[in-house]
Amino acid sequence: MAEETKKPASDETTPPTTVADVPVPEKESTPQPEPVPVPETPEKSADPVTEETDKEKTPVTESASFKEESNKVDELPNPEQKALAELKELVQDALNKHEFTAPPVKEEEKKPEAEAVAIAVAEEEKKEESAAEEPTTDAAPATTEPVKEEPPVPAAVVEEKKETTPVVEEKKEVPPVVEEKKETPASADPSETVEKVTEKVTADEEDGSKAVEEIKETIVEVTATSTAPVEEDAAVPAEEVAATEEEVSIWGIPLLADERSDVILLKFLRARDFKVKEAFAMLKSVVAWRKEFNIDELLEEDLSGLGLEKVVYNHGVDKEGHPVCYNAFGAFQDNELYQNTFADKEKMDKFLRWRIQFMEKSIRNLDFSPDGICTFVQVIDLKNSPGLYLYKKELRQATNRALQLLQDNYPEFVAKQVFINVPWWYPAYYRMINALFTTRTKSKFVFAGASRSAETLFKYIVPEQVPVQYGGLSREGEQEFTIADSATEDTVKPASKHTVEFPVTEKSNLVWEARVVGWDVCYGAEFVPSAEGGYTIIVEKSRKIAAANETVITNNYTAPEAGKVVLTFDNQTSKRKKLVYRSKTKSSD
Structure with a gap:
């Protein structure tokens, strides 16, 4: 049995891992179908899904980098600058002729x-x-x-x-x-x-x-x-x-008023591959829809109390500062919540208005300056969702309507769309609906099975920002640690012990928290003094933590003398485990 010892270091780098992974049953010899446009797929060439994706979707894979285009006009290529100037002329002419308000x-x-x-x-x-x-x-x-x-x-x-x-x-x-x-x-x-x-x-x-x-x-x-x-x-x-000149605002930004308007116009141009006339037609359509949908009144409407706070919600930011929006439609397995949301057409319409209101309020918190963040990272949790989509007609209809409205009227607001807890058969379903998405949209998709969901999220979001139910350390309520306290990622190899050491000084209070994604390992902690001949003190007796008890371990220890606290993780399974931990020292009273 191998044994590893690991000392925490602030500059420790995370070993390369394959982020996108859709589990395939061992009994099936046929690899699962395409399209998994994830930039990290080349790291695992042995994966049959990845190989098929690389062969069939090479253009998508190449364009699937997590870098967004600049919104600074002077940094745009000349053709894009020209297209923006032409679109601004069309908008100005439409404002002069009051074309936006004409029914x-x-x-x-x-x-x-x-x-x-x-x-x-x-x-x-x-x-x-x-x-x-x-x-x-x-x-x-x-x-x-x-x-x-x-x-x-x-x-x-x-x-x-x-x-x-x-x-x-x-x-x-x-x-x-x-x-x-x-x-x-x-x-x-x-x-x-x-x-x-x-x-x-x-x-x-x-x-x-x-x-x-x-x-x-x-x-x-x-x-x-x-x-x-x-x-x-x-x-x-x-x-x-x-x-008189017409005044039109969209998402709280007046058209052609300042440089923020350029950022909005660039969204429409990119959504239409910089085809000016098509982008202008889309802009007019969006303005007309917003007027028809009464967006300004919707923002003031009280839609609280629907119990949808855990279905769609914003939580933290990614490594580049994009707000992260989580979608967990598996919550509708609760029959009471399902009936309260989709029992009749009136309730379905109310759900749709709530979803659009949520989007509008989220957009108002974005920064539309050329240097600002004006896009989201969407996380779609498919756990327990597929069965709902297949057998719950009302949910399918409502979500399809919401998706259509979001696609038609909110262009280029998604920087990355990460699908987690993807079932093994989902790639086949995705191949059927593949034609509905543009190449640019598909380049933002990342798919991950249940065993790789946490690693996928950690690729884009630091563990301290990821909710605890998705393998991170972020929890509700007052905790010893906050999102400002950075965490360290590590890997516990199969059939081996992995140790983490925290040095402490005399009479100092060490606080730590750790978790293993999926657990099913033995965990223990002890204090080892620096002085020769000192006795090791057991802080936490070694115990096995099952996968069903996936929690964050939090503890503290006041050292009587200088030494170190050693955490031991014993992985007896044949699978590697993702380990996340952090610590801080406080002076003892």
Whole structure:
């Protein structure tokens, strides 16, 4: 049996471990399917899942680094800077024209209205044609009588009437303009005017060319008077729009107000691969949805008391400062909680509003400055969840609706998405839904089975920030240690003893806490004096801690003399164990 001795050191590094790991049953010889886009997978080439992932998803694996793009405009590549400038121009133009507040429903309603106007115009044209023909036929007998006495006159009058017909037809272009104002009476005036002019010409026996000029002049005057009010009315709203600029805020940040707006616009551009028009369309859609969903009112709505605090919650930050959001839908195994949340449509809608409210409040705590943190790390705990998704239709429907809303209206808010306690069959399910995600989204996914969940989280989050139920040291209530007290990670090899030593001085009080992920090891503590011939004092008798009793061991010891406290971890299993511990010394009273 091998034996190891380990002294705590602040600069001690954690041995490399494979973070993403989905357990595969020993009886199955076929490796589990793809896609596990985790940057750490090359470290364990023997894993069949990793090998398949590397072969089939090479682009995703290469892009799956945990580094985010810069939000500083001067550090962006030239094409991205150009795309941002173009998007800002489109946004500015939309603000000037009040396009963000214009209700989209009215634009759709314009189509049937336009069709109705076109039909009305066609009917009016038919009426005008018939009205124009009636006076000419009536006037013909009146004008033919004097023609017999004076032959030159009828010739002029006939020419007059032949020319008046196309003149009346020229008026057909006017009714559409008049119809925009919904004023139809103007169509009757030109025909009457033509009659009067024709009669006057025949009575006075004037030259034919003069009569034609008079008719044309009369019609022009009528059209001018009918179109003038339309131009005046159309010009008024244009001046009003130009005088005021629309103000639109999203997530509490006014668009184009300062550099924080650039960070938000970059989210939309990255979500659409820097396609400016698509990013602008998405931005308008999000603004319209927020107005429809009444986000400002939702923020003030009291949705407490639903018992969902342990379903979705924020806890600590990762190593780069991103807030960490945990999603544990296995909590819905509680039938009472499930019924209170999904019993009917009203309760499901309330759950959806609660989830959006939670997202909005979390976003308000982010820093949208170019140097700030404006994304989350999402941890999705699949423990006890798959059965719920398969057999609980209400939960599946509600979560799918929430997921769709989050994907459509909250672009680029996830820096990393870590799936833990993944069941062995989940990769096959993921392959079926793989096409729903973009390559950029899939590059943020990390999958870990139950045996590797803690190690996966420790890759991105320090143990003192990880909740105790996920293998970390963070617990609720007042504790001896806080998140400011750093912890050390170590590994207990299979079939071996591992010791950790804490040096102490005379009459000093040493406090420590430790845990082994999964436990199933023997643990004990003793004090060994520095003086030769001193006696070893047993602080904690060696005992086996089962996996079911996975807890954090906390203890303290006041040393009577200088020496060291030695913790012993005896791992008799065939699996290596993750060990986390920390200590501090306090002066004894």
